[in-house]
Amino acid sequence: MEGEVNKLIHFKIMGDKGAERAVESLSMMLDTDVNMNISSVNMVSLITIPDIVGSDEVVSLFSPFMGTVSGSMFCLLSPDSTKKIASVLLGDFDEEESDGMFDEMQQSAAAEIGNIITSSFVDVWADTFGIELSHEPPSFTYDFADAIVDNVLIEASQSGDFVIFFNSTLNVTNMDIDFNILMMPDPESLQKVFDLFENVEPESVTE
Amino acid sequence: MPIKIMIVDDSQFMRALLKKILVAEFTVVGEATNGIEAVKMYEKLNPDIVTMDVVMPKMDGITATSHIVKRNPEAKVVMCTSVGQEEKIKKAISAGAKGYVNKPFQAPKVLQEIKSVISA
Numbered sequence: 001m002e003g004e005v006n007k008l009i010h011f012k013i014m015g016d017k018g019a020e021r022a023v024e025s026l027s028m029m030l031d032t033d034v035n036m037n038i039s040s041v042n043m044v045s046l047i048t049i050p051d052i053v054g055s056d057e058v059v060s061l062f063s064p065f066m067g068t069v070s071g072s073m074f075c076l077l078s079p080d081s082t083k084k085i086a087s088v089l090l091g092d093f094d095e096e097e098s099d100g101m102f103d104e105m106q107q108s109a110a111a112e113i114g115n116i117i118t119s120s121f122v123d124v125w126a127d128t129f130g131i132e133l134s135h136e137p138p139s140f141t142y143d144f145a146d147a148i149v150d151n152v153l154i155e156a157s158q159s160g161d162f163v164i165f166f167n168s169t170l171n172v173t174n175m176d177i178d179f180n181i182l183m184m185p186d187p188e189s190l191q192k193v194f195d196l197f198e199n200v201e202p203e204s205v206t207e
Numbered sequence: 208m209p210i211k212i213m214i215v216d217d218s219q220f221m222r223a224l225l226k227k228i229l230v231a232e233f234t235v236v237g238e239a240t241n242g243i244e245a246v247k248m249y250e251k252l253n254p255d256i257v258t259m260d261v262v263m264p265k266m267d268g269i270t271a272t273s274h275i276v277k278r279n280p281e282a283k284v285v286m287c288t289s290v291g292q293e294e295k296i297k298k299a300i301s302a303g304a305k306g307y308v309n310k311p312f313q314a315p316k317v318l319q320e321i322k323s324v325i326s327a
Contacts, residue, residue: 025310025311026311030311116311136262137262137264
């Protein structure tokens with residue numbers, strides 16, 4: 001039990017560091033103050049995600065990562081939060097006509113946010129453990145949470161895996177954007193991550 | 208004679224952002240969304256300079272740069288990298304990139320780096 005708590009504490013610290021890096025990049029890009037907070041971290045089964053985030057339609061920004069450890073990372077946002085963050089990024093870009101909920105530019109802008117967050121988290125893992133990691137650009141999906149989870153399971157070619165669930169909030173230009181970050185190492189990689197925790201000095205996680 | 212520039216990035220948003228920064232001083236002659244498209248477009252358009260994203264589907268920016276430079280050793284390619292991608296910058300320079308700018312883009316830095324590569 002104590003071991004599990006320690007792992008979650010490590011994940012929380014690394015999540016906070018990832019958030020710090022993401023804030024730095026987002027502030028530069030948007031040229032405004034950005035705050036990001038990770039209120040909690042849990043390890044949960046992927047199939048329980050719709051129960052946690054609600055089974056309504058959500059936006060998923062899905063990005064596989066690979067290297068010494070491999071897996072997938074994705075951000076889940078409500079449609080409202082996605083519209084808000086896209087509007088901040090797009091500013092005075094011309095709006096496109098679209099039949100769907102999100103036009104291509106909004107999807108691309110939201111994916112860029114996903115890219116920054118994924119890069120920040122993946123880089124923190126790589127630096128902390130001294131390993132090589134890279135990731136693919138995020139893909140944008142708008143669907144019901146159940147369908148998103150099914151797709152993630154298909155894309156990851158796995159079932160019943162655990163995800164590290166970061167409950168997060170972003171504040172940009174006085175707008176609160178709720179979203180969740182999920183990291184899902186492949187099963188053999190998850191064990192590798194736990195082994196890496198054993199070998200890493202506590203100060204390299206906390207510094 | 209206007210300087211012809213080609214933008215390579217898989218993100219529509221990033222291409223639009225770069226174009227917005229660049230059009231004030233350069234002529235954007237083409238936009239490619241992956242490395243394979245970039246190599247073909249470079250041969251067709253022969254731009255003076257290319258901005259190249261690193262992480263892209265189908266073919267990444269480092270591989271595309273090496274193909275372009277193999278065909279034209281004088282090609283000027285500026286890599287667009289995220290902070291923390293120092294290893295990728297080294298690989299890109301080895302592949303023949305002449306400079307790099309960090310994402311998220313800051314307009315003055317982008318313009319300064321591109322001008323410096325053009326005048327080198």
